[in-house]
Every structure is written in structure tokens, then in C-alpha cells.
Amino acid sequence: MAARKMKADRITNPDPIGDATYEAIYAAIRPLDRVAHEMETKWGVERLLSLISPETAAKFGSAKAKLDWAIDAADPDMVAKRASTMIRGWQAMDAEATAAGKKPIAEELEVWVGEDDDGNLFSVVRTAPEATHLARTVGGKIYYLEEIIRLLNFFEKKTPVVAEIKKHFPDASLVGVSERNELNDDIPF
Secondary structure (H helix, E strand, C coil): CCCCCCCCCCECCCCCHHHHHHHHHHHHHHHHHHHHHHHHHHHHHCCCHHCHHHHHHHHEEEHHHHHHHHHHCCCCHHHHHHHHHHHHHHHHHHHHHHHCCCCHHHHHHEEEEECCCCCCCEEECCCHHHHHHHHEEEEEEEEEEHHHHHHHHHHHHHCCCHHHHHHHCCCCCCHHHHHHHCCCCCCCC
């Protein structure tokens, strides 16, 4: 099995091809980066692919693989050609999602904001792309539903009594959390 060649880097792995090749590749990719950033800002990071047809998504994936190959081959002309194809791909996905009535992430974003006992604010959204969008636009402590489920699963494993209470009394509210391991609280009645 052949060893994989480390990508060129001016400091740690200078490439004998020369800086001109890599500068040309970098320059060819910059317009693509701008369009990708615009689309991810509009639709959400990695969200647009889920809003279009599988056929269009497959074509986009193939175009990306071909661009990656051209970059690995250090072929500036092919990178420029493939980057142009990727730009058209982003535009086609945008048009398809819009024509299908899909909404940009900012129009569908639902944010729940809560404050803990210490006055810290937390924002909760449904998905990872929504969390990324909110982090880019607002910042702060942002969690999405899948993360909260992981936290609850961890919490329930550490404190199984809470899971049992919720199982038998589904409308019970958790009003406080303590690190005590004793259950000798005074009964409040």
C-alpha cells in the first residue's frame, strides 16, 4: 500500500511544484468559497442538500469529488473549471429549493431562549444547521434538540430516579438539580 502524500504547505511541507500553482488554485477557489458562504448563510450549513432532489444532490456530490481530485492533482486549469461547475451547482440547488417552496433558514428558524438560576441565557433550536446559523448571527450558548437529548440521556443515566419519576409522573416538573446523593429532604407538607 502506497503512503499518502501530505498536502503541500509553505512551512511544514514545501512543494517543488512552486507557489504559482498553489496561488492559481487558491485564486480559482475563492469565487466558489464566496458563493458557498452565501448559500450556507441563506440556507444553513449542510441544509440545502436535504432540500433538493436526490438526483441534484448526487450531481453536486460528484462535482465536489471532481473538484477535490483536481485540487489533489495540483491542476489549476481543472480546478478553475471544476470550481465554475460547483458555482453553477450551488445556484441550481438554490433555484430548485426556491421553486419547491423551501424557505431559507432565517425564515424557518424558531429559537427558544431561557435563563438559568444564575442569569445565564441559553438558546435552543431544532437542528444543527439552525444552531450554526444562530451562532454566526447572534452568538451565545446555543443547543439543538439532538444535543439536548444526549444531555438528558446522560443525566438520566447518572440520576435514574429522575427518569423513574418522569416515567410514572409524566407531568412532573424538574425544578432544581443538586449534587447530593442523599434522599433525606424534608417532605414539603
